[in-house]
Amino acid sequence: MTADAPRPVVRVSDLHKSFGEREVLRGIDLEVQAGEVVCVIGPSGSGKSTLLRCVNLLEQPTSGRIELLGAEVTDPDVDIDRVRTHVGMVFQQFNLFSHKSVLENCTMAQRTVLRRSRAEADRVALANLERVGLADRAHAMPAQLSGGQQQRVAIARALSMDPQLMLFDEPTSALDPELVGDVLGVMRDLADAGMTMLVVTHEMAFAREVGDRVVFMDDGTVVETGPADEVIGAPREERTRTFLQRVLDPTHQSPTG
Amino acid sequence: MTVDLAASAGRARMSPRRRARLSRGVQYVVLLVVLAVLLSTADWSTVGQTIFNPAAAGEMLDRLPRAFLNTVTYTLAAFAVGLSLGTVLALMRLSSVAPYRWISTAYVEFFRGIPALLVVIAVGYAVPIAFGIALSSIIAVAAVALGSVSAAYISETLRAGIQAVPRGQVEAARSLGMSHTRTMIQVVLPQAFRTVMPPLTNEVLLLTKDTSLLFVLGQTPAYFELTKVGRDALSTASGGLTGLFVVGACYLVITIPLGIVARRLERRTGGHA
Numbered sequence: 024m025t026a027d028a029p030r031p032v033v034r035v036s037d038l039h040k041s042f043g044e045r046e047v048l049r050g051i052d053l054e055v056q057a058g059e060v061v062c063v064i065g066p067s068g069s070g071k072s073t074l075l076r077c078v079n080l081l082e083q084p085t086s087g088r089i090e091l092l093g094a095e096v097t098d099p100d101v102d103i104d105r106v107r108t109h110v111g112m113v114f115q116q117f118n119l120f121s122h123k124s125v126l127e128n129c130t131m132a133q134r135t136v137l138r139r140s141r142a143e144a145d146r147v148a149l150a151n152l153e154r155v156g157l158a159d160r161a162h163a164m165p166a167q168l169s170g171g172q173q174q175r176v177a178i179a180r181a182l183s184m185d186p187q188l189m190l191f192d193e194p195t196s197a198l199d200p201e202l203v204g205d206v207l208g209v210m211r212d213l214a215d216a217g218m219t220m221l222v223v224t225h226e227m228a229f230a231r232e233v234g235d236r237v238v239f240m241d242d243g244t245v246v247e248t249g250p251a252d253e254v255i256g257a258p259r260e261e262r263t264r265t266f267l268q269r270v271l272d273p274t275h276q277s278p279t280g
Numbered sequence: 281m282t283v284d285l286a287a288s289a290g291r292a293r294m295s296p297r298r299r300a301r302l303s304r305g306v307q308y309v310v311l312l313v314v315l316a317v318l319l320s321t322a323d324w325s326t327v328g329q330t331i332f333n334p335a336a337a338g339e340m341l342d343r344l345p346r347a348f349l350n351t352v353t354y355t356l357a358a359f360a361v362g363l364s365l366g367t368v369l370a371l372m373r374l375s376s377v378a379p380y381r382w383i384s385t386a387y388v389e390f391f392r393g394i395p396a397l398l399v400v401i402a403v404g405y406a407v408p409i410a411f412g413i414a415l416s417s418i419i420a421v422a423a424v425a426l427g428s429v430s431a432a433y434i435s436e437t438l439r440a441g442i443q444a445v446p447r448g449q450v451e452a453a454r455s456l457g458m459s460h461t462r463t464m465i466q467v468v469l470p471q472a473f474r475t476v477m478p479p480l481t482n483e484v485l486l487l488t489k490d491t492s493l494l495f496v497l498g499q500t501p502a503y504f505e506l507t508k509v510g511r512d513a514l515s516t517a518s519g520g521l522t523g524l525f526v527v528g529a530c531y532l533v534i535t536i537p538l539g540i541v542a543r544r545l546e547r548r549t550g551g552h553a
Contacts, residue, residue, distance in 0.1 A: 112451075112452075118452035122474065132453070135458060135462050180456070181456070184457065
């Protein structure tokens, strides 16, 4: 990638997405600069996962424009496989290849897409497994690992492609509470190392501490965006305040429609 | 008002465990009675003469190895065609290209709907007449005729297997930059085949038995398969139906170990996430 300093890694403009009649995204504008960690928060059904999935075209946007690393992915003739090579994605359900070992999970795309030699792919994979603290489980099968371990392997698998940008889709939502910390720790290390990250999360503490910027979404629009401390610590919008109150103090809620 | 179960214990009905034991006892008794009736009503001297006649069985012994081998060969040839064509058809059925889907659907509906015997006759006699090409060996006819019928069933089985692979597996592969085709070959198909192992085993067993249909081709003795040998034994020897029972046992010698191997394989490749 050429180092045009001001060009953002991600630029989303006026993004719309409908599933049939239902409009899930109603005009989203978002930019992520190199090295920035942007956390997207909001109630379930607000469209934050759909936004993330649109960024690497797992969902086809209905209209709008998305640029990734200078390539316009909304162009019908884009070589999306090539763009995705530079963008790592981590899913809520881990999605490790269940018929392959941990090491093979991390080497498959390196070998077939990047055409790395077996030795090279193994070396990169082991280095990344080391990074997430699981080098000793390289020959285990995914089903033998805990959820937290599987998610860390998924992160290592994405990192093995040397991505310029990492997308996280609620990476800790499917985990038992005591396993969340390991995954967040890995993500924090990643952020500290300068990785550009777009994270959809319900972990407010993580968003506040690790996130450079927080985007609050509700009902398919961006309601509020700003430095993490401001949006979570002193939200300007009423909707943001209500949401944060419900998330941060769930035991003192009266049921509402 | 609290419930006191101890107080009402006296008039409690029979416990579920006792009821289950009683009902199982009744079932065993019924089974024994049925067996006893069958054994006592059969005419054993005639049975020994016409169904399990050792002399008649001995007479056909020299033709069995050849026929056994032929049956296995025909099965393997047909399965090779069935599996590869079936995989192509399954992928076509799931393709985003509409004509591929139509072709696949039409093929499956056609070959599922007509008796395999007709296909064997068609390939054996009609094709040579229509196209002037005679399939040189019975193996080729078996592969083409039984293979194309089997492909229809295998494609449907495999389609279900492919659709059972979680969408997340595809999304993970695609998000790593793997192409649609690469994803199919390396992620979807291996998992799909693992899922459909049991019905696929069924397909091989059915195929093994379907090779008996090849008798209509009236081949030379070197190409006889098991059923043909059994039928011939019917008309020549004095052993009555013995020939059929002997070849029946031969089929079991093929199918039962196959079932055991498949079960092993299934256990070894199991361990779904």
